[in-house]
Amino acid sequence: MAPIEAHVKEPLLKLEDLPTPAIVADAARVEANLALMARAHPGSALRPHVKAHKSTALAKRQAAHGHRTFCAATVREVEGMAAAGLGEDLLLANETLDATRLGEVVRSGARVTVAVDSIETIEAALSGGVPEVLIDVNVGLPRCGCAPEQAGALGEEARRRGLRVRGVMGYEGHIVGLPERDRREAGCEASMQMLLAAHADVGGDIISAGGTGSYDCNSWATEIQAGSYALMDTAYAQLGLPFVQAFFVLSTVLSVSSDYAIGDAGLKCFGMDHGNPALPGARVLFCSDEHVTFVPGRGEKDRSPSLLDWELVGPVRVGDRIRLVPAHVDPTLAYHERLYVADGDEIIDEWEIDLRGW
Amino acid sequence: MAPIEAHVKEPLLKLEDLPTPAIVADAARVEANLALMARAHPGSALRPHVKAHKSTALAKRQAAHGHRTFCAATVREVEGMAAAGLGEDLLLANETLDATRLGEVVRSGARVTVAVDSIETIEAALSGGVPEVLIDVNVGLPRCGCAPEQAGALGEEARRRGLRVRGVMGYEGHIVGLPERDRREAGCEASMQMLLAAHADVGGDIISAGGTGSYDCNSWATEIQAGSYALMDTAYAQLGLPFVQAFFVLSTVLSVSSDYAIGDAGLKCFGMDHGNPALPGARVLFCSDEHVTFVPGRGEKDRSPSLLDWELVGPVRVGDRIRLVPAHVDPTLAYHERLYVADGDEIIDEWEIDLRGW
Numbered sequence: 001m002a003p004i005e006a007h008v009k010e011p012l013l014k015l016e017d018l019p020t021p022a023i024v025a026d027a028a029r030v031e032a033n034l035a036l037m038a039r040a041h042p043g044s045a046l047r048p049h050v051k052a053h054k055s056t057a058l059a060k061r062q063a064a065h066g067h068r069t070f071c072a073a074t075v076r077e078v079e080g081m082a083a084a085g086l087g088e089d090l091l092l093a094n095e096t097l098d099a100t101r102l103g104e105v106v107r108s109g110a111r112v113t114v115a116v117d118s119i120e121t122i123e124a125a126l127s128g129g130v131p132e133v134l135i136d137v138n139v140g141l142p143r144c145g146c147a148p149e150q151a152g153a154l155g156e157e158a159r160r161r162g163l164r165v166r167g168v169m170g171y172e173g174h175i176v177g178l179p180e181r182d183r184r185e186a187g188c189e190a191s192m193q194m195l196l197a198a199h200a201d202v203g204g205d206i207i208s209a210g211g212t213g214s215y216d217c218n219s220w221a222t223e224i225q226a227g228s229y230a231l232m233d234t235a236y237a238q239l240g241l242p243f244v245q246a247f248f249v250l251s252t253v254l255s256v257s258s259d260y261a262i263g264d265a266g267l268k269c270f271g272m273d274h275g276n277p278a279l280p281g282a283r284v285l286f287c288s289d290e291h292v293t294f295v296p297g298r299g300e301k302d303r304s305p306s307l308l309d310w311e312l313v314g315p316v317r318v319g320d321r322i323r324l325v326p327a328h329v330d331p332t333l334a335y336h337e338r339l340y341v342a343d344g345d346e347i348i349d350e351w352e353i354d355l356r357g358w
Numbered sequence: 359m360a361p362i363e364a365h366v367k368e369p370l371l372k373l374e375d376l377p378t379p380a381i382v383a384d385a386a387r388v389e390a391n392l393a394l395m396a397r398a399h400p401g402s403a404l405r406p407h408v409k410a411h412k413s414t415a416l417a418k419r420q421a422a423h424g425h426r427t428f429c430a431a432t433v434r435e436v437e438g439m440a441a442a443g444l445g446e447d448l449l450l451a452n453e454t455l456d457a458t459r460l461g462e463v464v465r466s467g468a469r470v471t472v473a474v475d476s477i478e479t480i481e482a483a484l485s486g487g488v489p490e491v492l493i494d495v496n497v498g499l500p501r502c503g504c505a506p507e508q509a510g511a512l513g514e515e516a517r518r519r520g521l522r523v524r525g526v527m528g529y530e531g532h533i534v535g536l537p538e539r540d541r542r543e544a545g546c547e548a549s550m551q552m553l554l555a556a557h558a559d560v561g562g563d564i565i566s567a568g569g570t571g572s573y574d575c576n577s578w579a580t581e582i583q584a585g586s587y588a589l590m591d592t593a594y595a596q597l598g599l600p601f602v603q604a605f606f607v608l609s610t611v612l613s614v615s616s617d618y619a620i621g622d623a624g625l626k627c628f629g630m631d632h633g634n635p636a637l638p639g640a641r642v643l644f645c646s647d648e649h650v651t652f653v654p655g656r657g658e659k660d661r662s663p664s665l666l667d668w669e670l671v672g673p674v675r676v677g678d679r680i681r682l683v684p685a686h687v688d689p690t691l692a693y694h695e696r697l698y699v700a701d702g703d704e705i706i707d708e709w710e711i712d713l714r715g716w
Contacts, residue, residue: 019716051647095620097612097677117613118614121612142615143620173646252455254479255453255479257496259500264453267686271630273625273630273645290409318479330625331625331626331630334626335692337715
């Protein structure tokens with residue numbers, strides 16, 4: 001087996017030579033997803049959410065598809081994006097009580113806007129030195145955001161204190177994962193009516209909302225905050241969207257018994273809140289810290305092409321490689337240091353997942 | 359609010375000054391857990407499992423309590439322990455098909471033993487240059503390990519090829535989490551009878567088994583592989599063990615509505631396979647990537663002292679700090695770069711979680 005350093009010295013490292021567990025993205029699939037979204041929401045109509053992938057290298061691919069505005073969920077993501085030269089228009093789509101580090105990013109020359117939903121978060125923006133805000137409005141998801149009827153007063157207060165209020169934000173996260181398209185559409189419309197009412201009170205150019213699950217039914221927002229579409233996961237695969245599964249966790253079979261087999265990828269490889277990873281053609285029984293126990297299939301053709309057409313796990317032997325598909329992309333990538341980029345079986349690049357942590 | 363660098367410059371940084379989310383360990387509680395375990399299993403009767411905390415700094419505290427033998431679940435953990443000067447007797451309690459890096463650790467002067475359960479893993483140890491092995495035996499958990507009746511032949515084959523077989527290993531992981539003590543004891547005994555039978559065929563000095571959940575009922579193993587006892591989590595708290603909850607995730611309340619409140623710690627802070635983190639006195643509704651949504655309590659005294667006696671969440675305001683208790687310690691720590699160590703409200707140390715990755 002090749003030594004670990006091989007990928008540095010040898011440009012034609014193969015998938016089979018990677019140390020495992022490893023996250024691998026399929027370059028053509030990533031590009032297809034990015035291109036599809038850029039056609040649907042070109043330029044600033046999409047504000048790609050970097051929380052899904054936490055990689056400035058992948059964000060640069062999104063920029064190459066025409067997007068120059070980004071949003072982030074953590075201060076570290078904002079810092080990293082600015083340091084990578086992607087600081088033209090960064091939105092922290094989240095509240096913070098300490099905007100000191102964001103203010104430093106502003107003073108470094110980047111444009112930073114922060115979401116606020118209270119007097120306290122307005123004060124934090126002011127004292128940290130972040131001059132621009134969006135009023136974050138609760139449109140049905142039990143999370144941050146002021147009540148729609150409070151948005152106008154908050155916007156007024158922010159302006160009175162000298163902040164520039166660019167508009168409103170409201171994430172319909174309670175409906176983006178609904179598998180039935182008509183319920184997604186109806187829920188999205190109801191949420192966006194609340195956001196439009198708030199926007200009428202607040203003003204500004206921006207109505208920021210949406211995600212991968214509502215990218216094609218949210219016609220009210222001026223910009224869509226989608227992130228998962230680039231790589232996808234088994235949860236989003238259930239929605240019937242045109243984006244394809246573009247990454248997997250490569251694992252080595254460590255042990256095989258008569259009833260099941262074990263791969264070297266476990267709880268520290270996968271965000272588990274949406275359940276076990278999928279192993280096309282096989283049945284995953286459970287994950288331990290560093291293991292996945294699965295029942296190999298018989299190698300039949302699988303029925304779910306967008307998720308599964310690259311691999312079917314039939315009978316396995318010790319040393320075989322398997323490809324697991326995570327249930328939730330965001331907390332999966334947060335565990336890993338790098339994303340290998342493959343063209344077929346060849347590793348052609350390595351993207352650091354450099355926006356991890358806080 | 360203090361800038362992030364404060365903890366470097368200012369030895370008396372307070373808990374309330376930490377940037378959030380942050381993992382914090384209570385120094386006295388960690389020491390109490392380490393001392394209690396060292397009394398039950400002194401010296402080499404315990405082989406602390408570093409996979410639970412992934413921190414050489416914490417491993418050094420375990421060494422200070424008399425333990426010089428450690429076990430690990432990944433090659434990186436073995437490398438890091440050796441590099442930290444803790445390489446006296448390291449067991450990779452897991453199979454590997456590529457022992458090249460382990461062999462380098464051996465050549466650097468550390469003692470490394472690796473678990474094997476097949477001809478292929480024996481060959482990997484040989485070709486990587488790892489001279490010592492344990493025969494890993496399946497004692498009921500559907501994971502790695504040969505069938506007990508195959509152990510003797512594997513041990514013989516390993517010796518025939520020139521490896522030193524130090525004994526057997528078999529993890530009764532299917533019973534360590536059973537809340538009923540009598541079922542744990544009976545399950546442990548049944549598993550250990552299988553392991554003893556395998557040991558009779560294999561020979562060697564070591565019978566390695568057990569975990570935090572069986573530390574006081576496994577009297578057959580020569581060494582216990584426990585890790586969670588140092589920090590604990592809500593899953594282990596249900597077993598009624600004498601170890602106390604010794605760490606939490608510190609979070610800032612970002613937003614408060616009439617029905618619930620939001621903290622800045624979410625799916626990228628917590629291993630979620632055992633469910634939501636606990637928030638003593640309050641009710642956690644769900645976690646998103648960077649948020650926890652919870653219903654604050656009324657501040658009544660809670661009933662579960664070992665888990666909860668340091669904090670009760672009554673009504674909260676924006677900017678308040680809350681302390682969340684993770685459901686599963688191992689995959690929680692794997693998300694974080696460092697563990698702050700507190701003496702009451704003072705931060706007295708910072709332990710890097712330096713064994714992350716693979």
